[in-house]
Amino acid sequence: MDIVILLYKGFTALDVVGPYEVLSRLPNAVVKFVAKQKGIIESEYSSMKMVATHTLEEIENADILMIPGSTTAFLNVVKDAETLHHVQRIDATTQWTISVCSGAVLLAAAGLLKGKAATTHWGLLDMLSKFGANPVAERYIQHGKIITAAGVSAGIDMALYLTKAVAGEAYAKMVQLIIEYYPEPPINISDFSAVPKEVEEAARAFFKKEMMKMNIAAAAMN
Amino acid sequence: MDIVILLYKGFTALDVVGPYEVLSRLPNAVVKFVAKQKGIIESEYSSMKMVATHTLEEIENADILMIPGSTTAFLNVVKDAETLHHVQRIDATTQWTISVCSGAVLLAAAGLLKGKAATTHWGLLDMLSKFGANPVAERYIQHGKIITAAGVSAGIDMALYLTKAVAGEAYAKMVQLIIEYYPEPPINISDFSAVPKEVEEAARAFFKKEMMKMNIAAAAMN
Structure with a gap:
């Protein structure tokens, strides 16, 4: 199962790592972190950096494409035709295309949410309409092969939902147990x-x- | 507020990023990712890599010291006297020393949990007793300035608890709202x-x- 996760300067770390920690445990998962250039990519607070293992150009296809959000940096990517083109191109090969938080705005800007029910961070729902999506305030929502999640931590719930769809309920529960995801917010x-x-x-x-x-x-x- | 997060080869990504996403939003937070050497550090699945911004040696003090866990790699750190020495040394300067998952075993191995109530991943509770701690099966538990959290995702709950202690309930709620942490596991x-x-x-x-x-x-x- 080839899982491709987009990185771009200013991404929100938990948008990436919440779903990653779940999806990397799918049977035969191979996770690639991709960006325009390989190497170190700064998150929205510059001391947190991750590493892109592949360039977007190198990715020919994926089973799962995951687009994380960010507080503001997604607005740079909305204007970046090259990245949006790669998102469209890889999406055309996927079984699942998923987003977390303002990652949905990037899917929308790439024309992938037209006429579709989708969600994003509560502060950005209106922005989805501007690109022709039908925003809904849900924790996550599936429309065909596309699943969009609400803000940041909602990506964990969404990834467990996808794990259940891909590998069954017992498997999803096992992953949930391994990462001890029975939250008790204080x-x-x-x-x-x-x-x-x-x-x-x-x-x-x-x-x-x-x-x-x-x-x-x-x-x-x- | 100087927040120092330990990285070591094989760390669990969500152990680091769950608390990071919360604590990096504390007022005046400055987060440093530290390891024996600066540069790229592989997590437990090698495609996920983060970057150490400082060496352990460079850290003289911290307000918060955070020790993440891992599925197995923590057992290498248990045998690494140099890293444990730095954990002891930095802990002596902190207001708070916290751990996620098997990170508690590292605090225990550094002698910091003797006679103290502490928790860790459900699969590892017995290991805490071997180092003289009193293991309890809780989501997270505070003993003086030390807070230990259960497995992986429990670090998010623990970091919100600490945010409430440091910056008050209204502030912790604001952070919770920004990261949309009102979980609904599917x-x-x-x-x-x-x-x-x-x-x-x-x-x-x-x-x-x-x-x-x-x-x-x-x-x-x-």
């Missing part, structure tokens, strides 16, 4: 609607600040 | 006792095979 936020207003506003202010750093109209986040 | 395993026996046996067989690859008596896992 602070109870059962879903977005349970989030206090002032906490939501603090989070929106955080995103706005990040966007400003990139010189992007803060309005894009509203 | 397969319901509410806790270890809810795991079917055959799934547990499959997981134990998986670990045994990994141990055999390392030429370590499989008995160590029982």
